[in-house]
Amino acid sequence: MNQKxxxxxxxxxxxxxGIMAALHAAKNGSSVCLxxxxxxxxxxxxxxEGIGLKGxxxxxxxxxxxxxxxxxTLKLHAPSGKTVSVKNGFxxxxxxxxxxxxxxxxxxxxxxxxxxxxxxxxxxxKNGALYTCTTSKGVLTAKCLILADGIESKIARxxxxxxxxxxxxxxxxxxxxxxxxxxxxxxxxxxxxQNIVPGGFIWIFPRSSTSANIGLGISGKYSTPGKPLxxxxxxxxxxxxxxxxxxxxxxxxxxxxxxxxxxxxxVMLVGDSARQVNCLNGAGINYSLFAGKTAGTIAAQSINGxxxxxxxxxxxxxxxxxxxxxxxxxxxxxxxxxxxxTDKFMNEMADAILLRKKGKMSLMKLxxxxxxxxxxxxxKAYKLFTS
Amino acid sequence: xxxxxxxxxxxxxxxxxxxxxNDSISMQKDSVFIDRERCLHCxxxxxxxxxxxxxxDE
Numbered sequence: 189m190n191q192k193x194x195x196x197x198x199x200x201x202x203x204x205x206g207i208m209a210a211l212h213a214a215k216n217g218s219s220v221c222l223x224x225x226x227x228x229x230x231x232x233x234x235x236x237e238g239i240g241l242k243g244x245x246x247x248x249x250x251x252x253x254x255x256x257x258x259x260x261t262l263k264l265h266a267p268s269g270k271t272v273s274v275k276n277g278f279x280x281x282x283x284x285x286x287x288x289x290x291x292x293x294x295x296x297x298x299x300x301x302x303x304x305x306x307x308x309x310x311x312x313x314k315n316g317a318l319y320t321c322t323t324s325k326g327v328l329t330a331k332c333l334i335l336a337d338g339i340e341s342k343i344a345r346x347x348x349x350x351x352x353x354x355x356x357x358x359x360x361x362x363x364x365x366x367x368x369x370x371x372x373x374x375x376x377x378x379x380x381x382q383n384i385v386p387g388g389f390i391w392i393f394p395r396s397s398t399s400a401n402i403g404l405g406i407s408g409k410y411s412t413p414g415k416p417l418x419x420x421x422x423x424x425x426x427x428x429x430x431x432x433x434x435x436x437x438x439x440x441x442x443x444x445x446x447x448x449x450x451x452x453x454x455v456m457l458v459g460d461s462a463r464q465v466n467c468l469n470g471a472g473i474n475y476s477l478f479a480g481k482t483a484g485t486i487a488a489q490s491i492n493g494x495x496x497x498x499x500x501x502x503x504x505x506x507x508x509x510x511x512x513x514x515x516x517x518x519x520x521x522x523x524x525x526x527x528x529x530t531d532k533f534m535n536e537m538a539d540a541i542l543l544r545k546k547g548k549m550s551l552m553k554l555x556x557x558x559x560x561x562x563x564x565x566x567x568k569a570y571k572l573f574t575s
Numbered sequence: 576x577x578x579x580x581x582x583x584x585x586x587x588x589x590x591x592x593x594x595x596x597n598d599s600i601s602m603q604k605d606s607v608f609i610d611r612e613r614c615l616h617c618x619x620x621x622x623x624x625x626x627x628x629x630x631x632d633e
Contacts, residue, residue: 339588342592355619358593361590362625408619411623414625417626437586438586
């Protein structure tokens with residue numbers, strides 16, 4: 189059987205950003221090919237699977253069957269071992285990403301998207317008015333490309349984007365799916381401390397009352413070969429010695445500013461490949477869904493209007509910059525400061541918070557306190573939490 | 576000095592590819608592959624590898 193090789197739009201990468209881009213491009217009338225290197229959608233999960241409710245609702249509605257746990261409380265563990273609980277510190281869900289991505293991909297296929305799985309893109313170039321993608325399953329062409337190839341952001345390098353991340357702007361991570369433990373299903377826990385997790389944090393996201401996604405990310409600046417996995421194993425054996433570990437995976441999270449430009453003639457970047465990640469908590473799903481939806485819609489509109497040049501596609505960049513771009517940059521500035529927090533400073537903060545027993549401690553107040561000697565960062569923290 | 580890939584350990588997460596300054600690493604079926612002609616031997620990929628699949632060999 190001869191497969192179709194020519195499309196209006198090719199989307200490379202089948203994560204949240206790529207699937208949304210393909211779905212919305214097809215909804216707006218384009219012929220779309222979505223290429224993913226994996227055979228099985230969404231697997232393996234290299235993610236904590238936590239999403240904020242507010243940001244998610246901007247792009248799509250959540251399905252009941254995607255939800256594992258509803259989370260309201262954020263419990264922070266200071267290096268001293270003292271804990272601070274922030275009610276409504278994390279208002280969102282722990283989701284089943286494989287289920288979510290499978291459903292979304294099926295919707296895209298039903299909308300007309302041609303899904304090419306198990307295909308590796310090894311090259312891409314502009315040939316006249318068309319863009320060619322060389323894959324392990326043949327050569328494909330399109331009038332417009334949407335690059336959603338994740339942390340690697342390798343395809344963008346064929347179009348002269350400099351996507352290599354400096355070590356300080358990447359978190360190197362290890363995550364485990366853990367069962368036979370006791371966890372509180374409405375609470376997500378974070379552990380801080382330069383010894384146990386330098387320049388990053390350990391997370392416990394509940395999957396049920398007896399299982400969790402437990403992982404950590406450390407700054408690339410402080411990493412040595414295999415350090416994330418080693419630290420995770422140490423943490424698990426200390427805190428959950430009787431747990432059953434069913435899966436362990438590695439991963440990286442971009443912690444830099446979002447890439448500028450986001451578009452060039454006929455080519456758009458979305459999701460992790462565009463570095464659209466909140467640098468305070470490493471969350472990227474909501475940004476990715478929004479970027480994918482916006483880029484897919486604008487790409488299809490430009491195909492309908494017969495031109496995919498920079499001038500037309502850059503509307504996506506403008507919309508992103510206004511909606512989440514400024515917020516993302518503020519998270520970057522705060523991360524740059526927080527990477528230098530000492531254990532002593534974090535312990536003092538926890539003690540100060542625990543002293544004020546009355547009154548609710550919001551996450552925003554916590555950040556304002558952390559940056560109290562730096563008015564510019566205080567303002568950025570305020571804007572980040574109020575925008 | 577060269578970087579060696581331990582194929583059995585590599586989880587194909589691509590973190591090394593993201594930090595490579597000279598686009599020397601590509602994803603293969605079972606693990607990443609390092610193009611020795613392009614490699615600058617900076618060691619960044621090895622340092623960020625979460626599972627220690629990339630080792631500097633003196």
